[in-house]
Amino acid sequence: xxxxxxxxxxxxxxxxxxxxxxxxxxxxxxxxxxxxxxxxxxxxxxxxxxxxxxxxxxxxxxxxxxxxxxxxxxxxxxxxxxxxxxxxxxxxxxxxxxxxxxxxxxxxxxxxxxxxxxxxxxxxxxxxxxxxxxxxxxxxxxxxxxxxxxxxxxxxxxxxxxxxxxxxxxxxxxxxxxxxxxxxxxxxxxxxxxxxxxxxxxxxxxxxxxxxxxxxxxxxxxxxxxxxxxxxxxxxxxxxxxxxxxxxxxxxxxxxxxxxxxxxxxxxxxxxxxxxxxxxxxxxxxxxxxxxxxxxxxxxxxxxxxxxxxxxxxxxxxxxxxxxxxxxxxxxxxxxxxxxxxxxxxxxxxxxxxxxxxxxxxxxx
Amino acid sequence: xxxxxxxxxxxxxxxxxxxxxxxxxxxxxxxxxxxxxxxxxxxxxxxxxxxxxxxxxxxxxxxxxxxxxxxxxxxxxxxxxxxxxxxxxxxxxxxxxxxxxxxxxxxxxxxxxxxxxxxxxxxxxxxxxxxxxxxxxxxxxxxxxxxxxxxxxxxxxxxxxxxxxxxxxxxxxxxxxxxxxxxxxxxxxxxxxxxxxxxxxxxxxxxxxxxxxxxxxxxxxxxxxxxxxxxxxxxxxxxxxxxxxxxxxxxxxxxxxxxxxxxxxxxxxxxxxxxxxxxxxxxxxxxxxxxxxxxxxxxxxxxxxxxxxxxxxxxxxxxxxxxxxxxxxxxxxxxxxxxxxxxxxxxxxxxxxxxxxxxxxxxxx
Numbered sequence: 261x262x263x264x265x266x267x268x269x270x271x272x273x274x275x276x277x278x279x280x281x282x283x284x285x286x287x288x289x290x291x292x293x294x295x296x297x298x299x300x301x302x303x304x305x306x307x308x309x310x311x312x313x314x315x316x317x318x319x320x321x322x323x324x325x326x327x328x329x330x331x332x333x334x335x336x337x338x339x340x341x342x343x344x345x346x347x348x349x350x351x352x353x354x355x356x357x358x359x360x361x362x363x364x365x366x367x368x369x370x371x372x373x374x375x376x377x378x379x380x381x382x383x384x385x386x387x388x389x390x391x392x393x394x395x396x397x398x399x400x401x402x403x404x405x406x407x408x409x410x411x412x413x414x415x416x417x418x419x420x421x422x423x424x425x426x427x428x429x430x431x432x433x434x435x436x437x438x439x440x441x442x443x444x445x446x447x448x449x450x451x452x453x454x455x456x457x458x459x460x461x462x463x464x465x466x467x468x469x470x471x472x473x474x475x476x477x478x479x480x481x482x483x484x485x486x487x488x489x490x491x492x493x494x495x496x497x498x499x500x501x502x503x504x505x506x507x508x509x510x511x512x513x514x515x516x517x518x519x520x521x522x523x524x525x526x527x528x529x530x531x532x533x534x535x536x537x538x539x540x541x542x543x544x545x546x547x548x549x550x551x552x553x554x555x556x557x558x559x560x561x562x563x564x565x566x567x568x569x570x571x572x573x574x575x576x577x578x579x580x581x582x583x584x585x586x587x588x589x590x591x592x593x594x595x596x597x598x599x600x601x602x603x604x605x606x607x608x609x610x611x612x613x614x615x616x617x618x619x620x621x622x623x624x625x
Numbered sequence: 626x627x628x629x630x631x632x633x634x635x636x637x638x639x640x641x642x643x644x645x646x647x648x649x650x651x652x653x654x655x656x657x658x659x660x661x662x663x664x665x666x667x668x669x670x671x672x673x674x675x676x677x678x679x680x681x682x683x684x685x686x687x688x689x690x691x692x693x694x695x696x697x698x699x700x701x702x703x704x705x706x707x708x709x710x711x712x713x714x715x716x717x718x719x720x721x722x723x724x725x726x727x728x729x730x731x732x733x734x735x736x737x738x739x740x741x742x743x744x745x746x747x748x749x750x751x752x753x754x755x756x757x758x759x760x761x762x763x764x765x766x767x768x769x770x771x772x773x774x775x776x777x778x779x780x781x782x783x784x785x786x787x788x789x790x791x792x793x794x795x796x797x798x799x800x801x802x803x804x805x806x807x808x809x810x811x812x813x814x815x816x817x818x819x820x821x822x823x824x825x826x827x828x829x830x831x832x833x834x835x836x837x838x839x840x841x842x843x844x845x846x847x848x849x850x851x852x853x854x855x856x857x858x859x860x861x862x863x864x865x866x867x868x869x870x871x872x873x874x875x876x877x878x879x880x881x882x883x884x885x886x887x888x889x890x891x892x893x894x895x896x897x898x899x900x901x902x903x904x905x906x907x908x909x910x911x912x913x914x915x916x917x918x919x920x921x922x923x924x925x926x927x928x929x930x931x932x933x934x935x936x937x938x939x940x941x942x943x944x945x946x947x948x949x950x951x952x953x954x955x956x957x958x959x960x961x962x963x964x965x966x967x968x969x970x971x972x973x974x975x976x977x978x979x980x981x982x983x984x985x986x987x988x989x990x
Binding site for chain 2: 282284286287289291294297298299301302303304305306308310311312313314315316317319320321323324325326327328329331333336337338339341342343344345346
């Protein structure tokens, strides 16, 4: 076994999921994640946790949904009983074909998802963690050779998470105390108002209320926004490419928008509902292991030297008791590179210059 | 998809497991059985059954057991809750290496199994069916090319089960009414006493209390045995080869035994306990699709033109109300070919001659 797979499993079990002896663990194994599953099984055995593995495969899902008449049983009790009692669910993602469900009817998928809402909630009520085993299909989506993609995933995942959590704690403190965040970059000068909002130190551990490995960001929920932002990082949303989206905000609402590519997707997102014209999240990427765009939002948005803003729903964790944030059916992250000449200010103080934080070597603020 | 895989799935779901709309089905997918799992998912979707897939892999089991300290939680509640509520469990076997757990400590395996007895019983309380997807590893164990092995498995599995169930019903009636079965073959002349015992029509369907696909045998439980039998079909028991085992019975008990190969294994089996010196089963193979030995007892013992006798435990299904059968910790099937010159008699009447039943073409009794 590649030592990096074993190390990945160790970080997942210890740092991320905090598994203890006797914990009832569901290991949700995607069909391309077998090797990581073996390594995680070894770690779970060593910790004396209990193990039940489920099989996740888009090929099975496509076959099942394609043949079903659409009248799905609501929250089948045997499955609900399992997740109601589980302590942790570890999702090992590892797709063998990222377009496997391309021809699945979206109404059918939605009906299935709706019928299973309680099961989904029961899963999210556990100490769940989602992680990514590098597969050839994911390498292909990233436009990379397989060996290079493996290096990329492990650089992003096998980090000193404790040190990163400490670094992120600094930024969290600044954001918690701050009132206004100003982002200046190419074709971007935007101010977000965050007074009273709570920043989340997303350090890839349930102990930090962070459920993705890798993670590496600090995010909060602005309540107001003004200015212009250009998202230069290209993405794929619902199978369609978007590039250089520019949004103009006034009084917290998008008043003008354009895109070099995929403007129709942005039209749809913004037109979803009242909340989809406003921002739900300001996230600041802190993971220096993510050093390139791989067309996978879970990695892209964590990239050190980027910020992302999400149109739509705000996360409850960012809201003080009794306060409600922006509500919407969507939450769509868009990413801006903080390159040469960029800066991030909190209440007029420069926190990051040219993509370098003020506590990092090379900061010239 | 190979049409035979889809047909296999259809037989499993309809004939064997009798799945209905709304049934809560656990699909237990072994790591080499993916293609069959896709086909079964399609059938389950079409029937409107509910689907939860678990992942079975000897590699995970080996890693987990190898790392665990051996103090296993008894019947973890989340898993027990799942199987207590499931209607059916479909085991899709498909090993990728039949010797994967060769180095797993047998005490550790036993401790794990003992701690999970209630879970196992809950699974066996469902309408469970176990079937076999042909893999390269299974072909290798059979000493066959992969394509030939696929042909073999589908010949054995994709049968007219309704017709076979009817044929087997004839034999069941004869055995139910019979008192003595005499088997004459090469180096074999043995009489088994079955008066009052109930024969099982094992037709690969839960409707016949038969849980393996393929099946194709009629079996009963003798209460007394006298004579000599030679098992010419070679087998692997606990990783050791056995060949041409000869047993001599007097008053129901083995009084003498020898083997051309693997005599030590037979010594161990016979020495297990009081019941392991007596027979628990007489089975008569009826599946004409199984036309060769593949070193897999689930297929070998079903071969048309063979009989098998098991040392050890009798099945309850063969016993009239209130009667107890032979009891033992073991149940070890051994197989004899009914070739040229062989015959099977029930109460002096020839039922099978030269391996041909009296209702088949070519019978010359």
